[in-house]
Every structure is written in structure tokens, then in C-alpha cells.
Amino acid sequence: MKPARLTAAGQSPALVWFRLDLRLTDNPALVAAVQHGGPVIPVFIHAPDEEAPWASGGASNWWLHQSLDSLAASLRGLGSQLILRRGPTLATLQALVNETGATAVFWNRRYEPAVIARDTAVKEALRRDGVAVESFNAALLHEPWTIQNQSGKPFRVFTPFWKHCLQQAAPPVPLPAPCKLNAPERWPKGLALAALELEPKINWAAGLKRAWFPGEAAAHAQLKRFLQAAHANYGDQRNRPDLTGTSRLSPHLHFGEISPRQIWYTIASEVGGRNPSSKADRLRPSAATGDWRASQFLTEVGWREFAHHLLYHFPQTPALPLRQDFNRFPWRKDAALLAAWQQGGTGYPIVDSGMRELWTTGWMHNRVRMIVASFLVKDLLLSWTEGARWFWDTLADADLAQNTLGWQWTAGCGADAAPYFRVFNPISQGEKFDPRGDYVRRWCPELAKLPDQWLHRPGQAPPEILARASLVLGRDYPEPIVSHAIAREVALEAFASLKGR
Ligand SMILES: Cc1cc2nc3c(=O)[nH]c(=O)nc-3n(C[C@H](O)[C@H](O)[C@H](O)COP(=O)(O)OP(=O)(O)OC[C@H]3O[C@@H](n4cnc5c(N)ncnc54)[C@H](O)[C@@H]3O)c2cc1C
Incomplete structure (x- = not known):
């Protein structure tokens, strides 16, 4: 033609x-x-x-x-x-x-x-x-095929991967927007946006509308807000879902409303303390501007790079574990347990808060993503693929590379993964990262009147404490659907059986 x-x-x-x-x-x-x-x-x-x-x-x-x-x-x-x-x-x-x-x-x-x-x-x-x-x-600071270890193979561990990335020439300086685009003599026909039927037919998106402003201008405004308000404390506060301690840039990054190169150079100029002024500075920012590249925030953007590196080199991983021994893992099938997890009805407040935040806003804090994912694969013994699929349908930032990495990391079957035997305790995680209970009180308001001491463990609260908080377990809020202590032992046995075979 x-x-x-x-x-x-x-x-x-x-x-x-x-x-x-x-x-x-x-x-x-x-x-x-x-x-x-x-x-x-x-x-x-x-x-x-x-x-x-x-x-x-x-x-x-x-x-x-x-x-x-x-x-x-x-x-x-x-x-x-x-x-x-x-x-x-x-x-x-x-x-x-x-x-x-x-x-x-x-x-x-x-x-x-x-x-x-x-x-x-x-x-x-x-x-x-x-x-x-x-x-x-x-979309990336470095193309996945340009980053290799000394044996010419893809990296499977984050720290050497990111160190290697930082040793490369700095990514290209971001391009400005064109001032004008020449229009054709006649425009071809197009559909109205509504005809793509992307918005839900029933109105479940009210929470998303309240939580987000999609688009390029909003992405840059969000980065600016984050750098002014939260970046300085990011290292300390990034694990606290009760605070606004992270950038919330993930959906903007996924849809390419802002590029990692733009983040890189914004951090270089704002956090590096001065604008990289000469061309040489721009090409080798480490020498010119000190250690801004070691910022924890940029390292997290590095995890995004790592996720894409892994997906590119191991394209089977959205469906299959990178560690092949996990193919034999004895996952359970249990629709009722899965539904309780999806709907925020597990009886563990930090898990339920996360799942309700996800459903309402299309986003969940990273620490809570790790906790709810660990609960699914270790306390409930349901496959990480079930969790990845639910996240895929409910996250506004759903990203095949990052979702796959996050789930395989938590399940212990991916690259540089948390060892399977490290089982998050949903109660102590809640107490540590939501110490005043603000996050749980927001997403599980039925627990709001519980004193802090019992907020993350209503299933263990004495009857008089529950009565004073007007809370009847099983009616107002679920009893724990599993005992974490027993579930942990069962998970470790399942893991040991894998090794034994
Ligand atoms: C089970 C699980 C599933 C996940 N699924 C997704 C997903 O589908 N899409 C997605 O964008 N992120 C996913 N993540 C990673 C992470 O939770 C989110 O990127 C982060 O919560 C977004 O919030 P933020 O923009 O405020 O992050 P910030 O802390 O401000 O980090 C800045 C950026 O770095 C990247 N980033 C941060 N943490 C990670 C990480 N652990 N892994 C990879 N990249 C990271 C993100 O692009 C993020 O926007 C998942 C994590 C887990 C544990």
C-alpha cells in the first residue's frame, strides 16, 4: 500500500x-x-x-x-x-x-x-x-537491553542493578513541548472520547474522582507539591500510610504524564542544591551535584526501572514464578477467603483498611500493599496470581512490570524477593506503621472508638473494651478469618514441603 x-x-x-x-x-x-x-x-x-x-x-x-x-x-x-x-x-x-x-x-x-x-x-x-x-x-531511564551484569546477563538483584544504572551516562535531558503543531489540510475522522467506553457505566468511580487529578499538568504539580512538602522526610515517612509521605506519582508515571527523566532532572536541580548549569554537569550529575542520586526517592524510581528490566528479560513472569521451584507450591483455592480479602473483611484492620482504600481510590500505600499481599499468600495460602489479578482490576496505577515484581517479591518467588519464611504479622505491622491508628480509623470507621492499644487487634480485645466501643465482632466488624499464629506455621510447613520435594 x-x-x-x-x-x-x-x-x-x-x-x-x-x-x-x-x-x-x-x-x-x-x-x-x-x-x-x-x-x-x-x-x-x-x-x-x-x-x-x-x-x-x-x-x-x-x-x-x-x-x-x-x-x-x-x-x-x-x-x-x-x-x-x-x-x-x-x-x-x-x-x-x-x-x-x-x-x-x-x-x-x-x-x-x-x-x-x-x-x-x-x-x-x-x-x-x-x-x-x-x-x-x-518511559525508562535506561533501555532494559542496555543494562547487563558482568556475565552479559540481566540483573536479578536490585542493588547491583541500580548501582550499575547509576554508573551509566545520565539519561538524556528532557525535551521541551513543541510550541505549535502543524495541522493537516483536513483532519481524519475520530471518535468521541465517550465512545471508547472507558468510564464505568455504574458510578463506582466517585472515590477516584475525589482522590485524583489525572493529566500532565497535575503530574508536575504533584511532583512540585511532594518536593516542597514531603521529600525531605521521605526516608523516615515513606512507610507510614497514615501520613502523606510519598509522592503518589505512580498512576501519572504509568500513563506517562510525567517521565522518569523529568523526575531525575528535577531532583538533580532541586535536591542537588543547584541547577546543573553546564552541559558537563548535566551529563555527569553525580560529580557535579553531590549525592542526590542516592536519594531514597530516586531509588524507588530505580525499583520501577528494575521492574521493567525484569519484565523485559523474563516475559513469562506475569503468570509464572521466576523461581521455578514455586511452580509446585501447594496454593489453596478458596473463593470465600479470596472474597473476604478483596472486600476488606478479614478481621485484620490494616489489611481491611488497605483493601478498602484500594477499592475506593484505586491506590494503596506501598507498605500496605506489602502487608495485604503477604496476608493473601502466607496467611490465606492463596496464589499471588489471584492477588495480582485483583490489583490489576482495581489499581489506577496497575502496571504489569511493577505489579508482577511486587507480587512475586512478596510471595518469595521473584527476583531479589523477600524470603518466604519472612511472614509479616498484620497486627505488629499495623501498630508499627499506623501507630496512632489514623489510617485504620479512616478506612474502618466502625473501629474508630477502640482505644489505640486494641485498634489493630480487635479480635483480642476484652469484651468490656468492645462494649465500650459499641462494637460487636461478627456483626459490626469480622472476627479474624484465620489465626495469624496458626496460619504462619501452616505457611512455613507448605514452604518446607516445597524444599523437601
Ligand atoms: C504487591 C504490590 C503490587 C504493586 N503493584 C504496583 C503497580 O501495579 N503499579 C505501580 O506503579 N506500583 C506498584 N507497586 C509498587 C508501589 O507500591 C507503588 O509504586 C507505590 O505505592 C506508588 O506510590 P507513590 O507513587 O506514592 O510511590 P513513591 O514512594 O513516591 O515512589 C515514587 C515512584 O517509584 C516507583 N516505586 C515506588 N515503590 C516501588 C516499588 N516497590 N516497586 C516498583 N516501583 C516502585 C513508583 O513508580 C512510584 O510512583 C506494587 C507493590 C506491591 C508490594
């Missing part, structure tokens, strides 16, 4: 295929389209079937709707538009090439196995059609 019109180099349109890079700044595909010289046609194609079995869940789709709305508004500000279509992707891009006479298609890379396979096929087919195609890194 040959493009129909306007084929003169430099004047023909270029398509920019937006995906998880819903921003105008630091967007290399968009910049390449501008540099192509002709009109720029921004496109988003909704093709959930092509991402199966990991098509976005409900909370993620809610975010996507708002983020596309915001991107479309920003594009209108540049005299442009966002053309929305439904998949299949290849046929849609080919149709757009035909309708517009585009001679080039640009996009930023993604790293999920099904998406890599799809994108490779799209790239080859478009090139066969005579269309110039180029893809870029816009």
Missing part, C-alpha cells in the same frame, strides 16, 4: 501514535513528528483485545479516560487535535496512513510482552507498506 497524497518529503503528514506517554513534554515521538517537517496527526487507538490477558482494568480505564481528555485539551492549545479510534491497531494505522497521506509513524516504546509482539508486527507491516517508522524510549 502506498500513501495517497502529499508524498513530498518534509511536507507529508506524520502520525504520532500516543500510548502510555500521554504528555507533550519530553515526548521524543512527538518531537520526531514535528521534525519530520509536515503536519502532525496525533492518534490514540483503543485496542484492549491486543493486550489480553492484561487489558486494563476498571480503575485504570477511568484514569485513561481523564488523561486522554487532558491530553486532547493540551493538543488543542497547540492548534492540534487528538484523533481517537478503536483497534485493531495495524488496520487502523494503515487506514489513517491512507486517509491522510502520512509517510511516517512515530511512537514511544512499551515493554509488556504482548505489546512488544504487537508493535513489532505493526512496525514490520508499515515498513513493508513504505511508511517510515521509528520508536523511542520515553
